[in-house]
Amino acid sequence: MAKHDRLLALMTLLRSKRYAVTASELAQTLSVSERTIYRDIKSLVHSGVPIAGEAGIGYVLERGSHLPPLMFNQQEMIALELGMRMVRSLSDKELAEASTTASAKIMSVLPDKLKKQIENFPMRVPDVHTKRLATKSAKILRHAINDQRKVQLTYTTEANEQTIRTIQPLGLIFWAHSWTLVSWCELRKGYRQFRLDRMDEILVLDERFEVSENKNLEHYIKTRAH
Structure with a gap:
């Protein structure tokens, strides 16, 4: 380099x-x-x-310092645009719209040669956003996670049994085919995952919760790795 x-x-x-x-x-x-x-x-x-x-x-x-705007090379821009397309296809409508405007802002300042290369690069993400009903739940849950508000969830299990849980939503993970919510289940007193496409009703409660060193998304991921 x-x-x-x-x-x-x-x-x-x-x-x-x-x-x-x-x-x-x-x-x-x-x-x-x-x-x-x-x-x-x-x-x-x-x-x-x-x-x-x-x-x-x-x-x-140092705080308050300002640096010149970043310049991306061709491969970095392709990676960014591919990521934007994945967001538009697989995330909730709010993030999909944000990725569209962000992509437009970036493309607007690129030279024509690089813009053409990005538009024509041979990798595609199928536009399945409108077919994923689960993404409608993702927006609600994402805001509940940010606000640290508990959620009452009506859920259908793999055994086709309906259950109602009060959970503390910690994060969303996409596992190739479906979104899952990582949460702290107050009934089970431990981590639980819930698939968004099995959620029947979501009620965001006024009650808040706190994360800790032993109760957060990163801790959950580390416990699964062992």
Whole structure:
């Protein structure tokens, strides 16, 4: 990687973090040595980039600092557009509309050559959004997760039995064919997954809940990995 590209990648990494990042972590991400990171940090500081920190502790962009707009290469733009198409196809209507406007904003500032390459790249995502009734539930649940509000759920199990649960919604996961809600079930006193296409009724309650180190989406994913 050329030094100019590496410096841009380093600034992008620092801008994406809210906390100090060690030289070791930066070096691992960029596949260079820590010595190279120290030299690059020094070059950026000398050029006027407001980086705070020191060796052994970590580096962070100072608050209120502004950097030039990001420039994406062809492969990065294709990846972004493919992701946008997946959102439009598989997510709820609100996010699908947001991805459409976001994609239009990005495409509007691209040079014609890159715009044509993105429009014609040979990868397609089937437009199945309107056929997925479960995505209507996704918007309701997504807002309940953000607001940390409990949900009363009427649900049909695989055994075709209907159950009513009060749950604490923690996150949504897409498993190739269906969306599932990861939650803390107050009846079972533990994590439970519920498929969105088996939900018969969703009632968002006024009562709120708190997440903790042992009750959140990332903790759930880690427990499944062991």
